[in-house]
Amino acid sequence: MRAQAMAPHIAERPVELLAEEEAKGELARLAIAIAHHDELYHAKDAPEISDADYDRLRQRNAAIEARFPELIRADSPSRRVGAAPAAGFSKVTHRVPMLSLENAFEEQDVRDFFATVRNFFRRPEDLARVAEDAIEIMAEPKIDGLSAALRYEDGRLVLGATRGDGVTGEDITANIRTLETVPERLAGHGWPDMIEIRGEVYMERAAFLAFNAERAAAGEQVFANPRNFAAGSLRQLDPSVTAKRPLKFFAYGWGETSAGFARSQAEALARFRDWGLSVNPHSRLCHGIAEVIAYHRDLAETRASLPYDIDGVVYKINDLDLQNRLGMRSRAPRWALAHKFAAEQAQTVMRDIMITVGRQGTLTPTAMLEPVTVGGVVVQRATLHNEDEIQRKDARIGDTVIVQRAGDVIPQIVGVVLERRPPGAEPYKFPEKCPVCDSLAVREPGMAARRCTGGLICAAQAVERLKHFVSRDNFDIEGLGEKHIGAFWQDGLIRQPGDIFRLKADVIAEREGWGEVSASKLIAAIDERRRISLDRFINALGIP
């Protein structure tokens, strides 16, 4: 069958004009056509029609279904969410996970790091290599951007990906290709047949400011800071937009490779440079702890004169043999450390403390702040974590507090400016009852959190559990997303767990065209469609 024959825009009647009979027939044809293209696209990787044409098919199907809900087929394409081609970016699995780094804020943390390494290599033949005054450390500025992985095969760039959760990222190849500092072909020689080079995509401050100045002149909204701007730029669907944004790339590491190409981090960086990649010029090979700390101090001083933002220094054990033996932890390698600079701080007034109730009933206090700019963004909330944390800081409503962005990202309350405490401010009294259901909120011995004892009597807990369940399992029933559940609660539609269950049952029953449904039938249907075990489902919802 020829592709054109499947295209719907030949003899396509406006949906409003369709008679029921015609609609029924067309839905049947669309179901077959879409399934056909899904198969070609996914199984055979040989699509017959363009993505745009395919989208048109699905849109038409959806439009007809919207007008004739009673005609929705059991095998409707709109139900097979998994079969749809990725609307935006396709996923990329990192064969070697992209981990983050362990952080150090104080010199002592750095010393602890080296102590751990020394402790790891206790064998006499290793000891000399990791001696405090001799251990080789590659120290590099930690660029404040976002990490990316570039896959080169036979020296040609074939894939660019974001880090994602470290295991699965997004395919941003088209956008990556627009970076001038990312070569399409590796130069020189000696590169492995396949190598995945990792580094940081960033934007220089001057370029960012110039870009914003132009936007401001044009009356457009300006961006908040270079890092988020860079992140947004890489997620553009249209690479020509990315191309206009002055992004740059520094290579600092690698993932999967077909062959070894260096024996040390320093050597690897030198290779990258030979191959035409951009490597940060301020990196330095240090010997011993004293040298790395001196390097950190130097860089903290020259930080402001660099053309881009950095938030610290990365130390890597230079010898790859030692690196391999140290290995990885779940979140970070054992052979590297990020030594951060002190975060930028600001003062503002804490207007109130808001208590939220989590899915386990945990009462979490959040500070509501007078908006203040810290490190390029406007901060108005910050977590206070728990009861003890408030007490430790003796934070009172009305207090002026010092705010910083942990890791230059997450707002955090560092402390209180006692001199500016308003007269009459009283120590904060943590509620002993759940603000939602009024049940007793208690602390188990040894626990930091105070918890609402209402269980599923508590609407907040019930709602949060359902939200968690819905988002975690992509239990995507139209009209029952995470936000909808919150809204139902606000509207008073959910007041107790039974309500949630009924609501869920109603929504599903309506879509499935069932009439009255029993709990078991509902659960069985969900079980079948989503491969969620009955136990898990009941647990997650807390249905008795």
Add this chain to the structure above:
DNA sequence: AAGATGACAGCCCAAGTCAG
């Protein structure tokens, strides 16, 4: 063997950005 300590995984937090 029991208790204490440490490491670790998993989750949540807040803000900016883009896609749909």
Add this chain to the structure above:
DNA sequence: CTGACTTGGGCTGTCATCTT
């Protein structure tokens, strides 16, 4: 407007290892 994705710190509960 909602959802997904980026950034990193820190709490929580569990499990492994160390100490008494």
